[in-house]
Amino acid sequence: MYIGRFAPTPSGPLHFGSIVTAIASYLDAKSHQGKWLVKIDDIDRPRVLKGAENSILNSLELLGLEWDEKPSHQSERIEFYQYYLEALKENGHLYLCSCSRKTIHALGKSGLDGIIYNGACRNMGHTDSMKNAYRVQVNNSPLVIEDLIQGKIKQNLANDIGDFIIKRSDQIFAYQFAVVVDNYLDKLTHLCRGNDLINSLPRQRYLHQLLGFKLPICLHIPAATKQQKKLSKGHGDKISIQGNETALWVEALKFLGQPILPEYAASNIKEIIPDAIKKWSINHIPKSTSIEVDAHIHT
Ligand code: GLU
Numbered sequence: 001m002y003i004g005r006f007a008p009t010p011s012g013p014l015h016f017g018s019i020v021t022a023i024a025s026y027l028d029a030k031s032h033q034g035k036w037l038v039k040i041d042d043i044d045r046p047r048v049l050k051g052a053e054n055s056i057l058n059s060l061e062l063l064g065l066e067w068d069e070k071p072s073h074q075s076e077r078i079e080f081y082q083y084y085l086e087a088l089k090e091n092g093h094l095y096l097c098s099c100s101r102k103t104i105h106a107l108g109k110s111g112l113d114g115i116i117y118n119g120a121c122r123n124m125g126h127t128d129s130m131k132n133a134y135r136v137q138v139n140n141s142p143l144v145i146e147d148l149i150q151g152k153i154k155q156n157l158a159n160d161i162g163d164f165i166i167k168r169s170d171q172i173f174a175y176q177f178a179v180v181v182d183n184y185l186d187k188l189t190h191l192c193r194g195n196d197l198i199n200s201l202p203r204q205r206y207l208h209q210l211l212g213f214k215l216p217i218c219l220h221i222p223a224a225t226k227q228q229k230k231l232s233k234g235h236g237d238k239i240s241i242q243g244n245e246t247a248l249w250v251e252a253l254k255f256l257g258q259p260i261l262p263e264y265a266a267s268n269i270k271e272i273i274p275d276a277i278k279k280w281s282i283n284h285i286p287k288s289t290s291i292e293v294d295a296h297i298h299t
Contacts, residue, residue: 005038008022
């Protein structure tokens with residue numbers, strides 16, 4: 001059975017880009033008679049904003065996006081993350097790293113996602129896991145992943161990314177690792193999310209392999225931009241949802257290249273949603289990330 005999800009970080013209210021992701025993942029799941037889960041990515045406590053989770057869930061409800069199971073929380077899965085970290089450790093994939101941000105910047109060269117760590121701590125044999133970060137060793141075999149929307153994604157982790165962190169020195173599990181364990185715990189079959197995360201996919205695929213988990217089928221939809229900048233929950237890209245539900249659905253469907261009937265404008269979302277599920281086709285979704293969001297839906 002198809003299992004998909006929407007995984008917002010509760011760092012602020014939903015912006016248009018996250019609404020598009022929620023709608024795309026919902027429509028893809030429902031057009032396959034699948035389940036649609038909501039997972040709250042609240043592992044990075046410093047980024048969590050009080051009230052944001054309620055605001056996000058409330059917005060999803062207003063938009064008619066009904067989840068099929070009680071929303072899950074990363075903050076309630078810490079012992080699972082620890083368990084799988086131990087598994088990687090036992091198999092010799094991890095090492096502790098004491099390098100400061102400053103050292104990393106001074107020694108490494110720029111990669112696809114920040115500085116490529118130069119592996120200085122690989123053979124240091126650090127033992128204090130309460131003060132140091134855990135990194136996973138990568139290799140330089142080329143990774144090729146087929147994304148249903150973006151096509152072939154190629155990366156060489158050693159050359160493009162470097163050994164990456166799976167648990168930070170502040171004891172917070174890194175997103176790259178937590179999401180892989182979540183995919184497994186949720187029995188996810190499809191991973192539909194914004195294209196701003198495409199660079200992370202090879203790292204996640206690598207961790208899936210190391211842990212013996214199957215990578216879900218991936219669909220990375222274009223990320224919405226405003227004046228060529230990525231929208232962000234934390235940066236005031238706020239929109240008002242209440243009263244704008246129909247307009248938002250129409251804008252999101254347009255953004256996703258889906259057919260829009262003229263009668264949508266005067267309909268309510270209860271009429272639009274079943275029709276959008278019926279007509280949903282990923283073949284119409286553009287790859288491009290440069291589509292601009294109409295300014296009028298921003299407050
Ligand atoms: N929590 C991430 C966000 O809100 C999404 C992570 C994911 O879909 O894997 O952007």
